[in-house]
Amino acid sequence: MKTRTLFALAWIATLTPAIAADQLSRPNILVIYTDDQSHRTVGCYTEAYPWVKTPNIDRLAKEGVRFVSGYCGTWCAPSRAMFLTGLQPHAIRGLKFAKNPHSTYDPAVCRFWPAALRKAGYRTAQIGKWHLSTDAGHGRDWDHSVVWFHSDPKAAGGYYRNQKLSFDGGPLTAVGGYSTDNYTRYALDFIRRPHDKPWLLWLCYDAVHSPYLPAERHQSRYTANEPVPTPADIFPPRPTKPAYMHRYGVWSPGPDGVPVNSKNRALPDVVRQYNRAVLGLDEGVGRLLDTLEQTGQLASTLVVFTSDQGFAWGQHGFEWKVAPYDANLRAPFIVRLPGRAAAGKVCRHPVAMLDLIPTIFALAGTPPPWPLHGHDLSPLLKNPDAPWPHPVMLEFFGHRFGEETDRALTGNDGLGGVPWWLSLRQGRHKYIRTLVESEIEELYDLESDPEELTNLALVPEHRATLKDFRARLIAELKRTNAGLIKNLPEPK
Numbered sequence: 001m002k003t004r005t006l007f008a009l010a011w012i013a014t015l016t017p018a019i020a021a022d023q024l025s026r027p028n029i030l031v032i033y034t035d036d037q038s039h040r041t042v043g044c045y046t047e048a049y050p051w052v053k054t055p056n057i058d059r060l061a062k063e064g065v066r067f068v069s070g071y072c073g074t075w076c077a078p079s080r081a082m083f084l085t086g087l088q089p090h091a092i093r094g095l096k097f098a099k100n101p102h103s104t105y106d107p108a109v110c111r112f113w114p115a116a117l118r119k120a121g122y123r124t125a126q127i128g129k130w131h132l133s134t135d136a137g138h139g140r141d142w143d144h145s146v147v148w149f150h151s152d153p154k155a156a157g158g159y160y161r162n163q164k165l166s167f168d169g170g171p172l173t174a175v176g177g178y179s180t181d182n183y184t185r186y187a188l189d190f191i192r193r194p195h196d197k198p199w200l201l202w203l204c205y206d207a208v209h210s211p212y213l214p215a216e217r218h219q220s221r222y223t224a225n226e227p228v229p230t231p232a233d234i235f236p237p238r239p240t241k242p243a244y245m246h247r248y249g250v251w252s253p254g255p256d257g258v259p260v261n262s263k264n265r266a267l268p269d270v271v272r273q274y275n276r277a278v279l280g281l282d283e284g285v286g287r288l289l290d291t292l293e294q295t296g297q298l299a300s301t302l303v304v305f306t307s308d309q310g311f312a313w314g315q316h317g318f319e320w321k322v323a324p325y326d327a328n329l330r331a332p333f334i335v336r337l338p339g340r341a342a343a344g345k346v347c348r349h350p351v352a353m354l355d356l357i358p359t360i361f362a363l364a365g366t367p368p369p370w371p372l373h374g375h376d377l378s379p380l381l382k383n384p385d386a387p388w389p390h391p392v393m394l395e396f397f398g399h400r401f402g403e404e405t406d407r408a409l410t411g412n413d414g415l416g417g418v419p420w421w422l423s424l425r426q427g428r429h430k431y432i433r434t435l436v437e438s439e440i441e442e443l444y445d446l447e448s449d450p451e452e453l454t455n456l457a458l459v460p461e462h463r464a465t466l467k468d469f470r471a472r473l474i475a476e477l478k479r480t481n482a483g484l485i486k487n488l489p490e491p492k
Contacts, residue, residue: 041275057305
């Protein structure tokens, strides 16, 4: 008996390294996906205000790779559609905006990649904000779901409080409390469950979307003593930018000269409130990491922290996203996975949210269900200074997807005063093409001009670079089979 017991113990001991290796080869995947969060709200980013404190998100950066220039989408639903399909908006078929709900899609045409991971042996879960119709895909894409249907405002309830949630595809249930804390709690419940297979959790916080409501415990943080500088081009005319930028602006000088928005709120006040709402997110990240550690899953879990896009506070006149500038769009982008991602490293190559999807499939050891538009980030996770020849292309088509982006433009396309545009970032330069006939192009050197104030497209000495980036954009459109190439308006 004793001999058999010792043999059994020895046999189990030989299995332990194999189990650990298998966990590493097919890691759990936690994607923390916030809403309208600028990279300037995270303390480890050099552009953050010096008074911003996010110790738990900063911990992720200390233990993983922080991407300086991470680009996700251009706004809301399109960003989420890009994440779920791994495709640029021009290639997403079967998804349309509507009145109520705000968007609809045909799941037979517009397929989401979590279903493929589910078939490959992952347990999949989505918790939080859902922005694509009232079909959240429970039982098709997700084994577990706690959904706030933002796309159906009549049934959603409040943005931060008194929400109506659907649990595992069930009827809407009124839930009290602060939504950021609620989503964290539901995520912790999922992480603590007994798991006999690796899991994917897409955790979609609705913070820090307007009305930027912080938790009551954070109301007194960031007082009037914290300075908020006024951006250089908060007021028009901005003559070196496209025509719509000559007049665009929601800010005006207040009685004391401090800019105020359309609600007569001073710029420093709303910026401080916005950053207060980030504090609940940061606490949630801390609780998630602690729980992963307590349950023995931290070493075998890929953790990604990012947002659907950034948000501008006065830069170029905006209090919004959608515009093609870094102040509007750049989001925090941090990846942690021991053994696969370097710890405490910074990557300066521009990367895209679309690059996360092939990375996830590579780490999961399963092929993607269709050709993806992004590129596997694994080389940069191992060595952030490794060569990276891939550009980042972004598209803004307002409320349009797929074949609806192929048509000739009418001159009235866009959203909120911002026309359709395309951009391409590679290395230190960014090229912007506003899709309006005879409009000027834009070219910025983001190393010498991070605020994008000097349009090099108008400088004769930079004509060769402009021509080069114009061609790179066309090449990327062709690579991703964009039908709109045939209807691109000619620039000035």
